[in-house]
Amino acid sequence: xxxxxxxxxxxxxxGALYLTLTLSSLLMLxxxxxxxxxxxxxxxFVFANPPQWWPDPITLQNYIYVFTRIPFPRYxxxxxxxxxxxxxxxxxxxxxxxxxFSKLRFPGRDAIFFAMLLALMIPFQVNLIPLYRIMxxxxxxxxxxxxxxxxxxxxxxIFLMRQFINxxxxxxxxAARIDGCNELNxxxxxVFPLTLPGIATLxxxxxxxxxxxxxxxxxxxxxxxxxxxxxxxxQLQARNTSTWGQIMAGTVLTALPMILIFLVMQRxxxxxxxxxxxxx
Amino acid sequence: xxxxxxxxxxxxxxxGIGYAFVAVPVxxxxxxxxxxxxxxxxxxxxxxxxxxxxxFVGIDNYARLFTHDRIFIKALWxxxxxxxxxxxxxxxxxxxxALMLNQKVRFQAFYxxxxxxxxxxxxxxxxxxxxxxxxxxxxxxxxxxxxGLEPIRWLSDxxxxxxxxxxxxxxxxxxxxxxxxxxxxxxxPATLYEAAALDGxxxxxxxxxxxxxxxxxxxxxxxxxxxxxxxxxxDQVFVMxxxxxxxxxxxLVYYLYSKFMDLRLGYASAIAYVLFxxxxxxxxxxxxxxxxxx
Numbered sequence: 311x312x313x314x315x316x317x318x319x320x321x322x323x324x325g326a327l328y329l330t331l332t333l334s335s336l337l338m339l340x341x342x343x344x345x346x347x348x349x350x351x352x353x354x355f356v357f358a359n360p361p362q363w364w365p366d367p368i369t370l371q372n373y374i375y376v377f378t379r380i381p382f383p384r385y386x387x388x389x390x391x392x393x394x395x396x397x398x399x400x401x402x403x404x405x406x407x408x409x410x411f412s413k414l415r416f417p418g419r420d421a422i423f424f425a426m427l428l429a430l431m432i433p434f435q436v437n438l439i440p441l442y443r444i445m446x447x448x449x450x451x452x453x454x455x456x457x458x459x460x461x462x463x464x465x466x467x468i469f470l471m472r473q474f475i476n477x478x479x480x481x482x483x484x485a486a487r488i489d490g491c492n493e494l495n496x497x498x499x500x501v502f503p504l505t506l507p508g509i510a511t512l513x514x515x516x517x518x519x520x521x522x523x524x525x526x527x528x529x530x531x532x533x534x535x536x537x538x539x540x541x542x543x544x545q546l547q548a549r550n551t552s553t554w555g556q557i558m559a560g561t562v563l564t565a566l567p568m569i570l571i572f573l574v575m576q577r578x579x580x581x582x583x584x585x586x587x588x589x590x
Numbered sequence: 591x592x593x594x595x596x597x598x599x600x601x602x603x604x605x606g607i608g609y610a611f612v613a614v615p616v617x618x619x620x621x622x623x624x625x626x627x628x629x630x631x632x633x634x635x636x637x638x639x640x641x642x643x644x645x646f647v648g649i650d651n652y653a654r655l656f657t658h659d660r661i662f663i664k665a666l667w668x669x670x671x672x673x674x675x676x677x678x679x680x681x682x683x684x685x686x687x688a689l690m691l692n693q694k695v696r697f698q699a700f701y702x703x704x705x706x707x708x709x710x711x712x713x714x715x716x717x718x719x720x721x722x723x724x725x726x727x728x729x730x731x732x733x734x735x736x737x738g739l740e741p742i743r744w745l746s747d748x749x750x751x752x753x754x755x756x757x758x759x760x761x762x763x764x765x766x767x768x769x770x771x772x773x774x775x776x777x778x779p780a781t782l783y784e785a786a787a788l789d790g791x792x793x794x795x796x797x798x799x800x801x802x803x804x805x806x807x808x809x810x811x812x813x814x815x816x817x818x819x820x821x822x823x824x825d826q827v828f829v830m831x832x833x834x835x836x837x838x839x840x841x842l843v844y845y846l847y848s849k850f851m852d853l854r855l856g857y858a859s860a861i862a863y864v865l866f867x868x869x870x871x872x873x874x875x876x877x878x879x880x881x882x883x884x
Contacts, residue, residue, distance in 0.1 A: 331690055335704035341719045341761070342707065344729060348722065357727035359735075406611040416608030422616060427881060429623050431873035433822060435843055436862045439633065439855050440626035443640070460622045463615045469880065493607045522712035524825045525847070540714035544829055547718060554722055565715045572710045576703065579710075583766065584773035 345565075349373070349558035356554045372559035376546070380556075382563055384535055385542035390567075392457045392538060393520045399462035400516045401509055407463070408471025409501050413483060414493070423472075426465050438529070445530055456530040457538070461520055467512050474508030475501060511582035514575070521568060539564040634859035644856060651860035662861070664837050665845040668752055672841060673820035675756045676763075681812050683760065684767025685805075691768070692775040702772070705765035713762065717829035720758035721745065724830075745831055748838035755826050755839055763819075767812050774808040775801070814876045821869055 348356055349372050350365040376382045410416075411423045441460065442451075450456040478501060486496045502509075524540045531537055537545065543564045546552050572579055634651055636644035655662045687705055691698055708716060723729045724744035731741035744754040778801065786796045824843040827833055833840035833848070842865050849858035 327690055327693060327695065331687075331695065331701050334687070335701050338704045338708065338761070338765075340729075341723060344723065345719050356722075357725065359727070359732060361729060361732055403614050407615045410608045410611035414604070414608035414611065416605040419608065422612060426615070426619060427877065429619060430880070431870070431877050432623060432627055433818070433866060433869050433873070435822060435846060436630055436866045437623060437626035438630075438846075438862065439850060439859060440629035441622060442850075444621065444626070460618070463618050465615075465619070468615055493604075497611075518710070522714075524712070524714050524828070525843070528828075529850070540712050540825075543714050543718060547721075547829065554725075557718060558722065561715055561718050565711045568710050568712070569707065572707070573703075576699075580702075580706070580769055580773075584770055 342565075345558050345561050349555060349562050351555055353553045353555050369555075372553070372555040375556050376559045376563065380542070380546060380560070381534060381537075382539075382542060382560060385537050385539045386563065386567070388454075388536060389521060389538040392454060393517050395454075396458045396461040396520050397513055397516045399458070400464060400467055401512060403463035404467035404512060405471045405475075405502065405505060405509065406497065407468045408473075408475050408505075409497055411468065412472045412475040413478075413480065413501075426468065430465050430469070434526075438526075442529055451530050452532050452536055454536070457520075457523075457527055460526075461516075464516070467516065470512055471505060471508055474505045478504050507581075510575075510578045511585055514579055514582045517571075518568070539567075630859045630862050633856050634863050636856040636859075638856040638859075639853045640855050641853075647856070651857050652864075654857075655860055655864065661837055661840065662845060665840045665842050666864075668838070668840055669821055669823065669842045671752060672756060672759075672823055673817055675753065676759055676820050677813060677816050679756070680760045680764045680816065681767050681809070683764040684812070685771050687764075687768045688771030688775055689801075691772050702765075702769065705768045707765070708762045709765045709769075711762070713759075713825035714829055716758055716762040717826045720754070720761070721830050724754055746835050748836050751831055751835060751839045755823075755830055758830070759820075759823070759826055763816075767816075770808055770812060771805065774805055778804045810875075811879060814872055814879060817872050818869055818876060821865065821872075 347363065347365055350368045350370070351362065352365075352367065352369050352371075355362045355365070411419060445451050445456045445460075448455070448459075450459065483496055483500060486500050491499060521538075522540065523538070524544070527538050527541050528544070531541060534542070534545065543557075543560050546560045547557055633644055635646060635648060637647050637650075638644035687701075691701055695701070725731070726741065726743065730744065734741055742750055745751050782800050782804070783796060786800050791799065822843050823841050824847065827839055827841055827844045828847075831839040833844050842861065846858050846861040846865070849855075849861060
């Protein structure tokens with residue numbers, strides 16, 4: 311009698327668990343669904359009461375509008391271009407520096423590294439105004455350089471890569487040197503392949519940061535042809551002629567690339583996110 | 591002579607490579623971090639509009655901020671409220687969902703993805719979506735109406751606006767905490783629970799005496815990262831309310847941004863340093879956290 315009551319209680323608990331998980335997950339996804347659904351609606355049905363869960367009729371006019379009247383394809387290109395170039399540079403410079411801080415010996419190495427770590431504590435907003443004027447001085451305002459050049463390397467990335475490279479045994483590097491590799495080749499042939507998991511993490515963090523950036527691009531870009539997606543989306547809302555259907559079409563286009571990348575690389579994303587926080 | 595020269599040159603060459611590998615980051619650090627940081631500090635003691643040369647005014651900007659600028663005090667207060675509210679709700683939700691997901695449930699990947707998906711979307715996207723949901727005739731007010739309740743002016747009522755931004759931000763961010771907590775929970779050795787069960791500990795006792803202590807470093811990490819991020823809130827405010835209504839959602843970084851736009855660069859610099867000062871403690875803790883692994 312007693313054991314069976316316990317199991318039925320356990321079953322009840324389990325049912326409640328699944329119910330809570332399912333309902334809360336659907337609630338989490340609802341804003342996404344509502345966005346996509348609205349983007350296919352005619353404007354007069356956007357705030358229909360009762361709500362129109364499935365767009366009726368389905369219209370593509372919002373997408374046609376943001377593709378032809380608003381340069382969303384151009385925003386997309388800008389976002390991809392800036393994020394890819396900056397992330398590529400990040401990987402290159404951060405790994406090189408991480409390698410030097412981990413495996414090469416030179417006077418002042420540890421002092422430089424320590425100074426860099428201290429600089430991790432500076433919030434970006436502190437540098438904002440002078441950085442803006444430096445961009446102006448280089449004549450990079452409203453150019454890709456303003457988004458890319460300050461972002462070609464980062465302290466956190468260097469730190470991350472150094473951690474990864476620390477775990478490579480020195481004997482392996484010495485063996486390569488004895489085989490006649492110079493330092494660049496040791497780096498390219500031995501270190502780089504062995505750090506690929508760390509590089510995946512670095513790519514994810516950097517790409518996301520640059521892709522989602524808003525305040526900095528908002529300050530340094532002024533003409534629409536240079537805008538990245540988040541800027542374009544904010545601009546679309548600032549126009550008082552924009553309709554909700556159009557804004558939601560723009561939202562879908564802004565969010566979709568990152569979501570697709572995430573769904574494909576989910577495992578690496580989660581691993582990368584948890585790496586720094588959970589130490590075994 | 592020749593004997594000594596060759597190893598010296600070799601060592602120089604070896605050093606040279608080290609310096610070459612760190613040259614770009616060091617240069618970038620000096621130009622994009624060090625010089626701006628010092629410049630901002632200098633400008634914070636001046637009146638400066640970016641066109642005429644800066645005029646030294648001593649600590650006037652700081653004094654003004656704290657004694658004469660009610661909008662700044664409001665921004666400070668709002669930023670604190672935003673941080674406290676978000677840090678109360680977000681990590682709690684993250685821990686609850688992680689505990690549920692850790693019960694060896696089926697479809698774990700689906701649930702986790704659902705919680706985590708908003709983390710991947712930019713704050714501008716999140717703010718845009720929620721602006722529509724918070725609309726006078728939006729989904730949320732329809733739901734209130736269906737329950738027989740009065741509609742709420744989520745973003746245009748000064749009593750609600752900041753809270754509405756908190757909700758949207760928590761929706762965006764707590765999946766990060768879920769994932770981190772879940773990984774930490776999965777790292778707790780099962781033997782600890784078995785030992786506790788043998789000692790006759792019930793579910794609550796096991797949570798208080800096994801789970802929570804094991805999660806302590808992760809909780810610390812989440813709060814440090816979360817507080818630093820929350821203090822820099824800007825995108826949501828920009829898109830959803832522009833700091834309004836009646837400055838009820840103005841935050842430190844938004845205020846800094848608006849002073850920058852007004853070309854009051856000295857004043858904006860002082861705001862930046864107040865932010866820096868507040869974050870210093872948390873940044874230091876974060877720094878300790880990262881460097882302890884060394």
